[in-house]
Amino acid sequence: MSTSNASTPASADRSLRGLLLLLATIAGVAVANIYYNQPLLDDFRQSFPHSASWVGAVPAVTQLGYAAGMLLLAPLGDRFDRRRLILLQIVGICVALVVATAAPTLSVLIVASLAIGVLATIAQQAVPFAAELAPPAERGHAVGTVMSGLLLGILLARTASGVIAEYFGWRAVFGASVVALLVLAVVIILRLPKSQPTSTLPYGKLLVSMWHLLVEHRALREASLTGAALFAAFSIFWSVLALLLAGAPFHLGPQAAGLFGIVGAAGAMAAPLAGKFADRRGPRAIITVSIVLVAISFVVFGASAKSIAGLVVGVIILDIGVQAAQISNQSRIYALKPDARSRVNTVYMVAYFIGGAIGSGVGAAVWPAFGWLGVSAAGLVFAGLAAWNHLALPARAAKV
Structure with a gap:
């Protein structure tokens, strides 16, 4: 009896680790689909020469579709079994991918890409699923493990x-x-358990309830703005890096910028470790350290306009900082309302991607006017906004 009892916790731990690795794989394989088309624009241009001026619409509508899918599909995880939702979305995205594979015209490819973006939000079912499966004391580590898969999918898809x-x-x-x-669908059918729906709200009220969650929970508002500001800083760097590398003294092509994604994988590998620290020391402390790391990375970038080594160091620091903050923020918000994790995640991720879009826009505006130093300064400004939101606003609210 004692042997059996002693082996039960270890067996349960192994089972949980296996499920988390499966969810991490689901997240990474799914989210990669919105980035596959980015290195292929010149190939699209050659395949569809009569529509060459429109090839940029392919990645644009894919991102638009992903944002729409987060808003319209991700909240369904609170209403229905997430395992079934994941499988249904896999069927849908496979159909869209087959259409893209056989696309006879660019218009067909654009429509298929929009559908691919909407359905790639499978990843946003996997992360709340991890938070549901893990005990509260290990939630940060669980979220970090799945997020590491998602981040590897983002970083390695282009390669x-x-x-x-x-x-x-x-x-x-x-x-x-x-x-x-x-x-992956076969493995999911064999290995992934069903989830337990936590809401009976009809679809319309499910969507409206996200606004009420945002109003009700100050911590959700704070985490969303902090995450948005840090992802804006992240996007500023990545949206301008290829332009920096193309000029003097580097004169490197887009493949070199893509290789920096492999360097950035260091941040993805650090995600589970960040989750463990969030479990032990509390997510707010880790977020504070993360903001400092992001600020340091842009100081390094500012001094590395002519140094590949400096850029590599900066990328590692930036990715670790942004991803550690992401894991800690998500660990924090999932504890706010366990019966609404998918909706809470949707609110946070929509704000997160809005921040990324703002960052990309700021980078595009700052680069031609102020160069790399201006880009680095803009990244510091967004890190400062995250710090103000994370530290100053809560302190002021506590005094009221």
């Missing part, structure tokens, strides 16, 4: 897409994704 397209053509990229998703 994988470029390699496949180089040898087999751009259509093979979408075809390979179909194969990967179908294999």
Whole structure:
């Protein structure tokens, strides 16, 4: 009896680790689909020469679709079994990918890309699922594990897409994704348990309730603005990096900028560690450290306009800071209302991606006017906004 009892916790730990790794794989394989098309624009231009001026619409509508999917599909995780939702979205995205693979015109590819973006929000079902499966004391680590998979998917998608397209053509990229998703669906059917719905609200009220959650929970508002500000800083750097590398003294092509994504994987690998620290020391303390790291990274960037080594160091610091803050913020908000984790996650992630869009826009405006030093200063400003929101506003509210 004692042996059996002693082995039960270890067996449960192994089972949880296996489920978290599966959810991390789901998140990474799903989210990668919104980034596969970014290195393929020149290939699209060659395949559809009569519509060449519109190839930029492919990644644009994919991102737009992802934002719409987060808002319209991700909250359903509170209303229905997340396992079933994940499988249904996999079927849908496979259909869209097959259409993209066989697209006879750019218009068809654009429509398929919009659908791919909407349905790639499978990743936003995986993260709340992890928070549901893990005990409260290990929630940060669980979220960090799944987020590491999501982040690796984001960072490595462009590299994988470029390699496949180089040898087999751009259509093979979408075809390979179909194969990967179908294999993943079989594993999900065999291994992933059902989740327990926590809401009976009809769809319309489910969407409206997200506004009420934002109004009700100051911590959700604070986490959302902090996350948005840090992702804006992150996006400023990544939206301008290729332009910096293309000029003197580097004269490097877009492939070099893509390789920085592999360097950034250091941040993704640090995500589970950040989650553990959030469990032990509390998420607010980790967020404070993360903001400091992001600020330091932009100081390093400002001094590295002519140094690849400096840029590499800055990227590692930036990614660790942003991802540690992301894990800690999500660990914090999932504890606010356990029966509304999908909706809470949706509120946070919509704000997060709005911040990213603002950051990309600021980077595009600052670069031609003020150069790399201006970009670095803008990143520092967003880190300062995150610090003010995270530290000054709560302190002021406590005095009222």
